[in-house]
Amino acid sequence: MHISQIIAILTFVTLAIPTAARNAKCTNSLALDGVYIVGDVDMGGNPLTHFDAPQISAFNASAIEDWSFDGVSHDGTAGMSFFFSRGNVVGHYAGQRLFLSVVWPNGTRYMESVFVKRSSVRQCQHSTTANWLDDTAGVNWTFTSSIDYRNTVVAIDSPTVQGTYTIKALTPAVYPNGLEYPSADGDPLFAPELYWEENVPVGTVDANLSILGTPFVLSGYGGREKNWNSRAWADISANWDMIRATVGPFAFVAWRYKSQVDQNTYLSMVLFKNGQVIFRTSRLDDSDGKTYGSVTLTNTGLVNLASAPDSRLQLPESRFTGYILDFVSPETRLHWRFAVDFTRTVYWFPASSALRIGGFVGNVTGGLVGGKLYTGLASGSAQELVI
Numbered sequence: 001m002h003i004s005q006i007i008a009i010l011t012f013v014t015l016a017i018p019t020a021a022r023n024a025k026c027t028n029s030l031a032l033d034g035v036y037i038v039g040d041v042d043m044g045g046n047p048l049t050h051f052d053a054p055q056i057s058a059f060n061a062s063a064i065e066d067w068s069f070d071g072v073s074h075d076g077t078a079g080m081s082f083f084f085s086r087g088n089v090v091g092h093y094a095g096q097r098l099f100l101s102v103v104w105p106n107g108t109r110y111m112e113s114v115f116v117k118r119s120s121v122r123q124c125q126h127s128t129t130a131n132w133l134d135d136t137a138g139v140n141w142t143f144t145s146s147i148d149y150r151n152t153v154v155a156i157d158s159p160t161v162q163g164t165y166t167i168k169a170l171t172p173a174v175y176p177n178g179l180e181y182p183s184a185d186g187d188p189l190f191a192p193e194l195y196w197e198e199n200v201p202v203g204t205v206d207a208n209l210s211i212l213g214t215p216f217v218l219s220g221y222g223g224r225e226k227n228w229n230s231r232a233w234a235d236i237s238a239n240w241d242m243i244r245a246t247v248g249p250f251a252f253v254a255w256r257y258k259s260q261v262d263q264n265t266y267l268s269m270v271l272f273k274n275g276q277v278i279f280r281t282s283r284l285d286d287s288d289g290k291t292y293g294s295v296t297l298t299n300t301g302l303v304n305l306a307s308a309p310d311s312r313l314q315l316p317e318s319r320f321t322g323y324i325l326d327f328v329s330p331e332t333r334l335h336w337r338f339a340v341d342f343t344r345t346v347y348w349f350p351a352s353s354a355l356r357i358g359g360f361v362g363n364v365t366g367g368l369v370g371g372k373l374y375t376g377l378a379s380g381s382a383q384e385l386v387i
C-alpha cells in the first residue's frame with residue numbers, strides 16, 4: 001500500500017480520542033480537504049446520535065454533511081444564512097466549505113463561499129465545538145453548542161468577516177417525524193438519500209459581524225439544522241420549501257420536499273406553542289382522518305426571490321412571494337393557518353441548469369383558525385424547479 005493511501009485511511013477514520021481529562025470523554029471527528037474514498041460510505045442515521053455529531057465519518061465523491069444556521073431581524077428587513085459543510089460541494093470532493101449570505105435592511109447583500117483545509121467536530125460531555133480552519137489564509141469559523149442545544153455561539157474570524165452569531169433555543173430539537181430528541185422512534189431519514197435533523201427549530205438570534213469593514217447587526221429569530229445526503233443536493237432533490245417561523249405564542253418548522261430520486265413529495269410540519277410540540281404531521285392529505293398539512297405557494301406578496309442588484313448573474317425571479325401553511329387535526333377539529341410573505345431575499349442562485357435555490361426572510365400572520373391572529377417572522381429556503 002502506498003504511503004499516501006495509508007495517510008488517507010488514517011484521516012478517513014473518525015478519530016475517537018478518549019481523553020484522560022476529569023470525567024470528560026470527548027470524541028473528535030476530523031476531515032481534510034480533498035481526502036475521500038472511492039465507493040460507498042456509511043451514512044449513519046442512528047436516531048440516538050447527537051444532532052451536532054457528524055453522521056458521516058468518511059467522505060466519497062458525492063456524500064455531503066451540512067450544519068446550517070439562519071436569522072431574521074425583528075423588523076423583517078435583515079436576514080442571514082450560513083453553513084458549515086463537509087463533502088462534495090459542486091465537484092469539490094471532500095470540500096471543507098463555509099458559506100455565508102446576508103442582506104442588510106436596505107436590501108444590499110453580501111455572499112461568500114470559501115474552502116478551508118480542515119474541519120473538526122469535537123464532542124465532550126457538555127458541549128460540541130466545531131472548527132473549520134485554514135490557518136494560512138487566516139480563516140477560522142467555530143461553533144460551540146451546549147449538549148442540550150439551548151445555547152450556541154458561532155465565532156467567525158477571517159480576512160473578510162469577523163464577529164459572532166448566537167442562538168438560544170425556544171423549542172426542542174426534533175426529527176422530521178416531529179418527535180423530540182432523543183427518541184429511538186425519531187427518524188432522521190426524511191426522503192430518499194436525504195437525512196435531516198432540526199437542532200434548533202426556532203430560537204432567538206443575535207449576530208454582530210463586520211463584513212468587509214461594514215457592520216452587520218441582527219437581532220431577531222432563526223434556527224439551525226443538520227443535513228446529510230449520500231449525493232449532491234441538485235441530484236437528489238426536485239423542489240422544496242422549508243420555512244421556520246415564530247408568531248405570537250406559536251412557532252413552527254415545515255418542509256415540503258419533492259424528491260428527484262422517486263418523484264414523491266415528502267412533508268414535515270411541527271407546530272409549537274409556548275415551546276411545546278402541539279402538532280406534528282408527515283401527511284399531505286386527510287385520507288386516514290389523522291393530522292395533515294399543506295404548504296401552498298402564493299404570489300400576492302411584494303417580494304419575489306431575486307438576484308442581488310449588483311450581481312453579474314441576473315436570474316429570473318421566483319414565481320412565488322410566500323406561502324400559506326395549514327396544520328389540520330381532524331380528530332381535535334383544530335386548524336392553524338399561517339401566511340408567510342417574503343420581505344427580503346438572502347440569496348438566489350442556480351443549483352443546476354434546472355434548479356434555483358433561494359434563502360429568504362419574511363413576515364407571518366396567523367394562528368388558530370377562528371382565533372386571535374398574530375404577526376411574526378420567518379426564515380427559510382426554497383428550491384424552484386424551472387423546467
Ligand SMILES: *[C@@H]1O[C@H](CO)[C@@H](O)[C@H](O)[C@H]1NC(C)=O
Nearest residue numbers: 039040041060061062063230
Ligand atoms: C457515496 O456513498 C453513498 C452512501 O453509501 C452512496 O449512495 C453513493 O453512491 C456514494 N457515491 C459515490 C460517488 O460512490
Ligand SMILES: *[C@@H]1O[C@H](CO)[C@@H](O)[C@H](O)[C@H]1NC(C)=O
Nearest residue numbers: 104105106107108214215216
Ligand atoms: C446599504 O446598507 C449598507 C450597510 O449599512 C451600506 O454599506 C450601503 O452603503 C447601503 N447602500 C445604499 C445604497 O444605501
Ligand SMILES: *[C@@H]1O[C@H](CO)[C@@H](O)[C@H](O)[C@H]1NC(C)=O
Nearest residue numbers: 131133135140141142155157
Ligand atoms: C479559532 O477561533 C476559536 C474561537 O474564537 C478560538 O478558540 C481558536 O483558538 C481559534 N483557532 C485558531 C487556530 O486561531
Ligand SMILES: *[C@@H]1O[C@H](CO)[C@@H](O)[C@H](O)[C@H]1NC(C)=O
Nearest residue numbers: 163164207208209210215217
Ligand atoms: C458589535 O461588535 C463591535 C466590535 O466588537 C462592538 O464595538 C459593538 O459594540 C457591537 N455591537 C453590538 C450591537 O453588540
Ligand SMILES: *[C@@H]1O[C@H](CO)[C@@H](O)[C@H](O)[C@H]1NC(C)=O
Nearest residue numbers: 301302303341342343363375
Ligand atoms: C409584511 O411584509 C410585506 C412585504 O414587505 C409588507 O407589505 C407588510 O406590511 C408586512 N407586514 C407586517 C405585519 O409587517
